[in-house]
Amino acid sequence: MNRTHPALSDSAWAESPPPSLIAGCGDIGLRVSQRLRQCGGEVTAIVRDPQKASALERGGCQVRIENLDRPSDAGDWPLLFWFAPPPVQGVEDTRLRAWLAAQRGRIRRVIYISTSGVYGDCEGRWIDENAALRPQSDRARRRVDAEAAWAQWAQCSGAEVITLRVPGIYGPGRWPLERLRQGMPVLRPEDSPWSNRIHADDLAQAAVLAAQRGQAGRAYNVADGTPTTMCDYFTRCARAFGLPQPEQVDRDTAQRIFTPAMWSFMEESKRLLIDRARTELGFVPQYPDLASGLADVSASDR
Numbered sequence: 001m002n003r004t005h006p007a008l009s010d011s012a013w014a015e016s017p018p019p020s021l022i023a024g025c026g027d028i029g030l031r032v033s034q035r036l037r038q039c040g041g042e043v044t045a046i047v048r049d050p051q052k053a054s055a056l057e058r059g060g061c062q063v064r065i066e067n068l069d070r071p072s073d074a075g076d077w078p079l080l081f082w083f084a085p086p087p088v089q090g091v092e093d094t095r096l097r098a099w100l101a102a103q104r105g106r107i108r109r110v111i112y113i114s115t116s117g118v119y120g121d122c123e124g125r126w127i128d129e130n131a132a133l134r135p136q137s138d139r140a141r142r143r144v145d146a147e148a149a150w151a152q153w154a155q156c157s158g159a160e161v162i163t164l165r166v167p168g169i170y171g172p173g174r175w176p177l178e179r180l181r182q183g184m185p186v187l188r189p190e191d192s193p194w195s196n197r198i199h200a201d202d203l204a205q206a207a208v209l210a211a212q213r214g215q216a217g218r219a220y221n222v223a224d225g226t227p228t229t230m231c232d233y234f235t236r237c238a239r240a241f242g243l244p245q246p247e248q249v250d251r252d253t254a255q256r257i258f259t260p261a262m263w264s265f266m267e268e269s270k271r272l273l274i275d276r277a278r279t280e281l282g283f284v285p286q287y288p289d290l291a292s293g294l295a296d297v298s299a300s301d302r
């Protein structure tokens with residue numbers, strides 16, 4: 001495949017975004033594809049489940065049914081969005097590393113969604129992207145490994161890699177309704193860690209802005225800028241959906257009840273500064289706090 005690589009300036013984007021490949025095209029991929037298609041961009045999406053292809057095809061995307069765990073050369077692309085998560089075990093993103101090793105074409109620019117879990121526990125402090133990476137769980141170690149794999153590959157290939165460090169994604173279809181309906185308790189406010197969130201639409205917008213304006217080799221925190229406690233999140237979701245308020249429990253009780261995966265989130269507390277995304281990307285969240293996100297809850301979400 002021979003493609004030209006137009007300059008990714010704001011003016012080039014105004015005419016049409018460059019052709020894009022979205023690898024791991026799930027919820028955020030679909031939202032990004034819709035934004036790119038709306039401004040005339042050509043989008044190819046990689047999914048492994050043929051049933052997930054139809055919504056993308058209806059939106060005008062080309063779809064490739066591929067398993068990223070059986071990697072092949074994707075060819076030349078001006079823009080790649082890598083939204084596939086790492087595998088569920090181990091401390092490396094072996095999926096990404098194997099895929100990168102199979103690439104022979106020229107990929108000019110990459111937007112990678114990582115997680116804010118790479119910072120580990122920051123004892124509730126406000127942190128920016130210069131904070132040390134201190135992953136505490138294997139889940140976060142795999143993300144640190146993925147960021148390192150992209151950096152190494154960028155050096156060899158000359159690609160521009162931009163990383164978005166993202167906390168909990170919420171929005172339509174992603175509310176914690178099952179958890180609330182099951183009556184799962186929450187940590188009481190005084191024990192509850194700070195948690196950060198981003199509405200799915202705002203994340204999609206940030207990904208497109210990063211493709212357009214992000215600086216090569218930079219990481220950007222992408223959150224709504226208004227962290228609250230986890231207790232606050234579940235309590236307000238319950239109220240918005242007319243569900244019973246979750247019981248509040250202390251740390252000892254929670255540690256007995258929660259799965260190890262759930263508990264690992266309780267052991268990390270941080271507040272994400274998003275000034276870099278605001279300044280360099282021009283990112284302005286449409287949902288700057290949970291109240292604005294919950295105001296949009298519709299009957300179809302229930």
Ligand SMILES: NC(=O)c1ccc[n+]([C@@H]2O[C@H](COP(=O)([O-])OP(=O)(O)OC[C@H]3O[C@@H](n4cnc5c(N)ncnc54)[C@H](OP(=O)(O)O)[C@@H]3O)[C@@H](O)[C@H]2O)c1
Nearest residue numbers: 024025026027028048067068069083084085166167168169
């Ligand atoms: N959930 C959160 O709060 C959160 C927070 C921070 C970052 N993130 C990360 O943000 C990224 C985008 O999130 P999202 O909500 O769009 O996730 P998503 O809806 O789960 O999309 C990820 C997509 O990757 C696909 N995928 C996984 N393994 C694959 C493989 N071997 N071959 C081909 N496709 C594969 C999945 O396909 P299948 O549907 O077939 O599995 C899915 O469609 C993900 O990496 C996610 O882990 C999530």
